[in-house]
Amino acid sequence: MTDKPLSFFWFIPTHGDGRYLGSIQGERQPDFQYFKQIAQAADRLGFEGVLLPTGQNCEESWITATGLATVTEKLKYLVALRPGVTLPTFAARQAAALDRLSNGRLLLNVVVGGNPVELAGDGVFLPHGERYEQAAEFLTIFRGLLSGETVDFQGKHYRVEGGRLDQRTVQQPHPPIFLGGSSEAGQDLAAEQVDTYLTWGEPVAQVAEKIAVARQKAEAKGRKLRFGMRLHFIVRETEDEAWAEAGRLISKVSDSQIAAAQARFTSQMDSVGQRRMSELHGGDRNRLLVGPNLWAGVGLVRNGAGTALVGTPEQVAARLREYQAVGIDLIIGSGYPHLEEAYRVAELLFPALGLGAKHRSVVETISNEFAVGFHGKAQVSV
Numbered sequence: 001m002t003d004k005p006l007s008f009f010w011f012i013p014t015h016g017d018g019r020y021l022g023s024i025q026g027e028r029q030p031d032f033q034y035f036k037q038i039a040q041a042a043d044r045l046g047f048e049g050v051l052l053p054t055g056q057n058c059e060e061s062w063i064t065a066t067g068l069a070t071v072t073e074k075l076k077y078l079v080a081l082r083p084g085v086t087l088p089t090f091a092a093r094q095a096a097a098l099d100r101l102s103n104g105r106l107l108l109n110v111v112v113g114g115n116p117v118e119l120a121g122d123g124v125f126l127p128h129g130e131r132y133e134q135a136a137e138f139l140t141i142f143r144g145l146l147s148g149e150t151v152d153f154q155g156k157h158y159r160v161e162g163g164r165l166d167q168r169t170v171q172q173p174h175p176p177i178f179l180g181g182s183s184e185a186g187q188d189l190a191a192e193q194v195d196t197y198l199t200w201g202e203p204v205a206q207v208a209e210k211i212a213v214a215r216q217k218a219e220a221k222g223r224k225l226r227f228g229m230r231l232h233f234i235v236r237e238t239e240d241e242a243w244a245e246a247g248r249l250i251s252k253v254s255d256s257q258i259a260a261a262q263a264r265f266t267s268q269m270d271s272v273g274q275r276r277m278s279e280l281h282g283g284d285r286n287r288l289l290v291g292p293n294l295w296a297g298v299g300l301v302r303n304g305a306g307t308a309l310v311g312t313p314e315q316v317a318a319r320l321r322e323y324q325a326v327g328i329d330l331i332i333g334s335g336y337p338h339l340e341e342a343y344r345v346a347e348l349l350f351p352a353l354g355l356g357a358k359h360r361s362v363v364e365t366i367s368n369e370f371a372v373g374f375h376g377k378a379q380v381s382v
Contacts, residue, residue: 006324007228008355009049009078010042010342011334012068014059019337022253022301028337030059032067038339039068042075045346046356049076051230051332053304054111056118062094069102078107078178078332083138084124084131089163091138092145096169104170110135110179110194112186114271115303128270132185133157139177139193146174178228182210182273190225191217196330200277201231201307203291204319208326215327228330229323232298232308233341235316235348242310249336250285250297258283261301269303277306293319305334317352 012035019026028034042050050068052061065077079098081091099106112131113119119131126134137155141163144151151163169175179190180198187210190197197214199207211227218225234249236242262283265274281287281296288297290307293315299306309316320331335341350356 004324004329005354006320006328007048007330008046008350008353009051009076009330009332010038010047010345011332011338012038012050012052012064013334013338014052014061014064015055015057017337017339020248020252021250021298021336022257025252026337032059032064034339035059035064035068036071038342039072039075041339041342043072045342046350047075047342047346049078049105049107051078051109052080054080054082056121062098065106066098066101069098069105074105076105076107077102078109080111081108081142081177082111082113083135084113084119084126085122088138088141088158089145089160092142092165093167095142095146095175096165096167099169099171099175100167104175106169106171106175108175108177109198110139110177110189112179112181112189114274115269117268128183129185132181132183132189136189136192139189143174143177143193148173180230180273182271182276186272187214187217190214191221191223194225196226196228198228198230198332200273200305201229201294201309202276202280203294204322204326206276207323207328211327226329227327228332229328230305230332231334232305233316233333233335233345233349234295234308234310235313235335235344237312237348239311239315242312246295246297246308246310250300253301258285258300261303265303274303277304280307308335313348313352316349320353 014030016030017028039050052065054061061079065079069077095106095108112135134157137158141151141153141158141160145163145165146169148168151160153160176195178196178198179194181187191214199210214225234242234245236245262278265278277299280290281299283300288295290296293309293311295308295310296306298308309319333345335345
């Protein structure tokens with residue numbers, strides 16, 4: 001085990017929030033003033049950054065992050081970079097502008113997309129493998145521009161002649177790039193072009209296996225990856241309280257809602273990560289404990305990250321140290337509702353992890369040391 005500080009991010013629920021899954025009771029609409037409350041709380045409490053999701057049901061992440069960056073001081077913003085729905089040259093100008101506006105607090109989350117139905121609504125019709133080919137071309141152009149190169153590129157999906165970026169980013173050579181993808185194509189792209197590889201909260205052994213493969217692929221290309229994990233949290237002072245809260249969270253979810261959600265995940269999505277999430281529980285309420293303190297109830301009706309760590313601060317901290325021991329050094333957390341749970345996680349869990357506002361400088365120092373080793377020069381990193 002290690003007592004090295006984790007980087008700990010939180011989540012901005014730009015698709016809405018609430019106290020119950022699968023119910024409109026207590027529902028909170030996606031409202032910028034509410035996002036602002038969460039972001040400012042996260043900034044004060046010592047979270048290093050926040051993730052903004054992307055999708056048809058979400059407020060647009062770049063515009064939302066820009067607004068939130070103006071009302072926070074240190075908080076970093078992990079926003080969606082979506083190859084296929086924008087041009088790499090335009091995305092590079094956007095990234096440079098937001099990185100300057102935020103004084104170097106932009107992070108980029110490459111989302112290749114796992115729902116062909118939603119992608120079709122955005123005008124994207126490429127199959128899974130070709131989307132990753134396109135993303136590789138996109139990132140080659142995008143990273144070149146942000147690094148100050150004049151880009152001439154001829155590929156299958158993009159052609160650029162004399163591309164350049166006159167306004168550079170604060171972070172050099174570019175803001176850190178993240179990607180989550182459980183398929184071999186996703187891991188290959190991470191090994192070639194990104195800084196941090198993300199996974200959802202699978203059991204420790206599965207996460208360790210995934211990290212080992214991704215690390216080996218990166219090392220074969222002379223590169224080094226960081227590893228992060230997306231998880232929900234239900235932390236309470238006693239174990240009974242924590243599990244009671246987990247039960248309450250899904251207490252209004254019906255069997256028909258579960259069946260419909262699982263059928264949608266199976267029929268519409270080609271995401272390997274989503275398949276792995278669904279296989280943890282198979283839509284069965286009696287199979288939700290998938291590891292020590294690891295509960296898959298969120299994934300009954302929510303796509304994407306579907307697991308939560310449930311327990312006392314000491315129990316949850318112990319589980320996080322187990323993930324850390326296999327290579328995870330960044331956690332992107334969330335909880336329902338996100339404003340109140342940000343406080344609970346910071347007040348209960350952070351002390352058990354040695355985190356908090358006064359410890360953020362230590363985490364930033366470690367992140368910058370990684371950046372020096374990875375890029376050969378200092379940059380703000382996660």
